[in-house]
Amino acid sequence: MKEIRIFAPGTVANVACGFDVMGFALDSPGDEMVLRTIPEKTVRITKVDGFNLPLEAAKNVAGVALLSLLNEVKEMVGFEVEIYKKIKPGSGIGSSAASSAGAVVAANKLLGEPFSKTDLARFAMEGERLASGTAHADNVAPAIFGGFTLVRSYQPLDIISIDTPDELYATVIHPQIEVKTSDAREILKRNVLLKDAIRQWGNVGGLVAGLMKSDYNLISRSLEDAIVEPIRSILIPAFQEVKLKSKEAGALGGGISGSGPSIFMLSRGEETAQRVKSIMAEIYDKVGIDYDIHLSKVNKEGVKVVNGR
Amino acid sequence: MKEIRIFAPGTVANVACGFDVMGFALDSPGDEMVLRTIPEKTVRITKVDGFNLPLEAAKNVAGVALLSLLNEVKEMVGFEVEIYKKIKPGSGIGSSAASSAGAVVAANKLLGEPFSKTDLARFAMEGERLASGTAHADNVAPAIFGGFTLVRSYQPLDIISIDTPDELYATVIHPQIEVKTSDAREILKRNVLLKDAIRQWGNVGGLVAGLMKSDYNLISRSLEDAIVEPIRSILIPAFQEVKLKSKEAGALGGGISGSGPSIFMLSRGEETAQRVKSIMAEIYDKVGIDYDIHLSKVNKEGVKVVNGR
Numbered sequence: 001m002k003e004i005r006i007f008a009p010g011t012v013a014n015v016a017c018g019f020d021v022m023g024f025a026l027d028s029p030g031d032e033m034v035l036r037t038i039p040e041k042t043v044r045i046t047k048v049d050g051f052n053l054p055l056e057a058a059k060n061v062a063g064v065a066l067l068s069l070l071n072e073v074k075e076m077v078g079f080e081v082e083i084y085k086k087i088k089p090g091s092g093i094g095s096s097a098a099s100s101a102g103a104v105v106a107a108n109k110l111l112g113e114p115f116s117k118t119d120l121a122r123f124a125m126e127g128e129r130l131a132s133g134t135a136h137a138d139n140v141a142p143a144i145f146g147g148f149t150l151v152r153s154y155q156p157l158d159i160i161s162i163d164t165p166d167e168l169y170a171t172v173i174h175p176q177i178e179v180k181t182s183d184a185r186e187i188l189k190r191n192v193l194l195k196d197a198i199r200q201w202g203n204v205g206g207l208v209a210g211l212m213k214s215d216y217n218l219i220s221r222s223l224e225d226a227i228v229e230p231i232r233s234i235l236i237p238a239f240q241e242v243k244l245k246s247k248e249a250g251a252l253g254g255g256i257s258g259s260g261p262s263i264f265m266l267s268r269g270e271e272t273a274q275r276v277k278s279i280m281a282e283i284y285d286k287v288g289i290d291y292d293i294h295l296s297k298v299n300k301e302g303v304k305v306v307n308g309r
Numbered sequence: 310m311k312e313i314r315i316f317a318p319g320t321v322a323n324v325a326c327g328f329d330v331m332g333f334a335l336d337s338p339g340d341e342m343v344l345r346t347i348p349e350k351t352v353r354i355t356k357v358d359g360f361n362l363p364l365e366a367a368k369n370v371a372g373v374a375l376l377s378l379l380n381e382v383k384e385m386v387g388f389e390v391e392i393y394k395k396i397k398p399g400s401g402i403g404s405s406a407a408s409s410a411g412a413v414v415a416a417n418k419l420l421g422e423p424f425s426k427t428d429l430a431r432f433a434m435e436g437e438r439l440a441s442g443t444a445h446a447d448n449v450a451p452a453i454f455g456g457f458t459l460v461r462s463y464q465p466l467d468i469i470s471i472d473t474p475d476e477l478y479a480t481v482i483h484p485q486i487e488v489k490t491s492d493a494r495e496i497l498k499r500n501v502l503l504k505d506a507i508r509q510w511g512n513v514g515g516l517v518a519g520l521m522k523s524d525y526n527l528i529s530r531s532l533e534d535a536i537v538e539p540i541r542s543i544l545i546p547a548f549q550e551v552k553l554k555s556k557e558a559g560a561l562g563g564g565i566s567g568s569g570p571s572i573f574m575l576s577r578g579e580e581t582a583q584r585v586k587s588i589m590a591e592i593y594d595k596v597g598i599d600y601d602i603h604l605s606k607v608n609k610e611g612v613k614v615v616n617g618r
Contacts, residue, residue: 021511152515153508158530160518194499194536197506199462201513202330206461208517209469221467227503 003036004109004308008102009299010087011094012170012264013138016225016255017203021151022162023094023142025299026170031098032084032306033062035106042078043067050085061096061127062103068126069104069115079107088292091174092262097139100127105144105303118159120144125157133182139258146302148211165214168298169273171251173242173280174262176290179235184259187231196226216252216268223253223266236261238287242280249275270297310419312345313617317411318608319396320403321479321573322447325534325564326512330460331471332403332451334608335479340407341393341615342371344415351387352376359394370405370436371412377435378413378424388416397601400483401571406448409436414453414612427468429453434466442491448567455611457520474523477607478582480560482551482589483571485599488544493568496540505535525561525577532562532575545570547596551589558584579606 009030013023031050038044043057043066057063066079081103087095104120115123124140137159141149147164151157203222210218233239233256243254246265250272254265263280267273277295284291318339324331340359347353352366352375366372375388390412396404413429424432433449446468450458456473460466512531519527542548542565552563555574559581563574572589576582586604593600 017510018514019510020507021514150511150514150518152511152527152531158515160515160527162514162518188503190503191500192503192506194497194501197501197509197536198329200506201326201328201510202459202461204510205327205330205459205471205513205517206467206469208514209459209471209521212518212521218461218469222461227506 001110001308003034004106005032005034005306006102006106007032007304007306008098009143009302010294011097011139011142012172013094013258014228014256015207016223016229016253017200017207018150019225019228020136020138021204022148022207023138024148024164024170025142025146025302026093026172026294026296027299028296029086029093029294031086031102033099033102033106034082035103035110036080037110038078038080039076040078041070041076043070043081044078045081045083047082048085049083051089053083053085053089061131062099064130065100065124065127066103066107069107069123073111077111079110088174090178091292092179092256092258092260093172093174094139094143094258096127096131097124097143100124101140101143102303109305109308117144118157121159122157142302144302147298147300150208162208163212164298164300165211165216167268169267169270170264170296170298171246171267171273171276171280172257172262172264172294173284174292175237175284177237177261179260184232184235188228189231192227199226219266220252223255225255229255232256232260236263237289238283239263242283245279245283246276249279251276310617312343313415313418314341314343314615315411315415316341316613316615317407318452318611319603320406320448320451321481322403322567323537323565324516325532325538325562326509326516327459328534328537329445329447330513331457331516332447333457333473333479334451334455334611335402335481335603335605336608337605338395338402338603340395340411342408342411342415343391344412344419345389346419347387347389348385349387350379350385352379352390353387354390354392356391357394358392360398362392362394362398370440371408373439374409374413374433374436375416378416378432382420386420388419397483399487400601401488401565401567401569402481402483403448403452403567405436405440406433406452409433410449410452411612418614418617426453427466430468431466451611453611456607456609459517471517472521473607473609474520474525476577478576478579479573479605479607480555480576480582480585480589481566481571481573481603482593483601484546484593486546486570488569493541493544497537498540501536508535528575529561532564534564538564541565541569545572546598547592548572551592554588554592555585558588560585
């Protein structure tokens with residue numbers, strides 16, 4: 001294969017109680033990317049469509065991720081990259097992770113898959129380091145593995161695929177305000193109460209068990225964040241109302257997507273997710289803040305090949 | 310049924326990363342108890358064999374648990390109780406929980422099972438309140454539900470059964486020193502670092518996933534406690550050596566059983582668990598502290614009926 005076109009999904013990181021460890025992939029929105037092998041050990045970004053992002057490889061998250069991958073390739077090979085970006089940067093649904101993850105999954109296919117998914121996550125994390133200052137994996141992991149993922153540990157990197165129930169849909173609203181990941185991180189406290197932490201790990205255990213048992217009620221009960229949401233949600237207008245009314249409309253639960261400002265809600269079945277979408281839109285129409293809104297089944301595959309030749 | 314004899318198992322609470330939320334049941338050691346219905350709304354403990362424990366119902370954990378259950382029974386009925394105690398009080402393998410859990414499971418059988426397992430845990434927790442000052446559920450839950458359990462939440466009480474792999478064995482050593490639950494609790498810090506808490510809930514997610522997938526390697530990687538063990542293990546002689554050498558002998562991992570002083574290690578298969586047993590014994594022989602040592606398959610049933618009539 002000399003050329004490949006892939007779809008790289010948006011992702012929701014943190015997932016309420018799963019702060020810094022859990023995430024899941026969406027079916028939409030997502031970027032498309034075209035990669036071609038070239039006979040030089042370099043990365044050339046020839047096109048970025050949709051948003052104004054750097055073409056210089058060392059300043060582009062996809063470029064950085066690919067350079068990190070090429071560091072571990074012996075052959076004289078490199079990549080030409082076109083990025084068709086649909087996920088807005090700064091939306092809180094893993095825009096940079098989609099580019100990084102999409103790039104390395106595509107590159108790995110072109111090279112005959114020499115790398116494991118965990119290797120690919122390690123390369124893609126270098127893109128995240130460029131984007132946010134920390135090489136976190138909670139968006140790149142679900143983008144690469146698909147479905148729900150748990151980043152159990154960073155040293156060594158240990159990413160666990162968590163089975164995803166069949167009828168799980170996400171509704172994500174992105175209010176057009178800016179919350180920088182670095183700011184969202186700075187307002188967190190360095191210390192937390194042991195009792196809150198215990199509640200949180202009880203919920204993480206419950207969420208993992210609920211997903212693996214397809215127990216939607218348990219998933220719902222476990223979607224609670226005693227630690228981060230109470231602090232970060234003050235940055236997001238109408239957060240509590242969106243959450244409360246979505247749950248009244250039948251959503252299982254939800255929270256802040258990544259470091260915000262997007263809010264995600266999970267529902268059992270598309271019909272409920274549609275109702276949640278209407279309610280979210282109604283609330284933000286009333287508040288008078290522009291928004292994008294997405295409804296998507298949880299994507300079990302992660303990055304998908306569109307075509308290759 | 311007028312009379313029932315049950316086996317009430319010892320249990321290991323906390324399970325490394327799962328502080329205050331996880332636990333599992335043993336096949337041995339365990340107590341036996343005989344309960345008989347009587348036509349008065351009272352609890353009479355007629356015999357305690359093995360250890361010197363109060364016969365007065367209000368001062369005996371089994372008595373307190375049964376009185377709590379009787380509070381929710383309309384019929385004019387009560388229980389006569391004989392306790393054949395084999396689990397040493399203060400050993401850190403749920404001695405009080407076995408009595409409380411055994412009593413209420415037996416009573417429920419005698420009454421035709423009007424109560425759910427979660428109800429029974431709620432009653433048994435009153436026994437724990439008498440024993441340790443807090444109505445914790447991390448021992449009574451596995452004693453009642455069997456296998457591994459997760460206490461996701463206390464308000465409301467939400468206990469989740471976690472599937473248990475078939476080949477999981479526990480080795481537990483009980484050094485003959487005293488560590489009071491209340492002391493073990495007091496030395497804990499009220500605050501923990503957010504980064505340690507994140508590591509802990511990553512491991513809790515990993516442990517739940519590992520158990521449910523029968524992924525012994527993942528179980529092993531997840532059996533890590535970044536928060537409580539570093540503090541409490543200083544109360545237990547040779548703790549680090551026991552843990553290190555047990556893992557060298559093939560154990561998956563382990564930690565402090567409950568609030569100590571017992572140490573548990575989990576192994577895949579009985580043969581490895583036997584090796585771990587020898588090594589634990591050897592270390593404590595060298596240190597010169599007396600000990601009891603137990604090897605048991607993880608008990609998937611919890612309290613078992615021995616016979617009834």
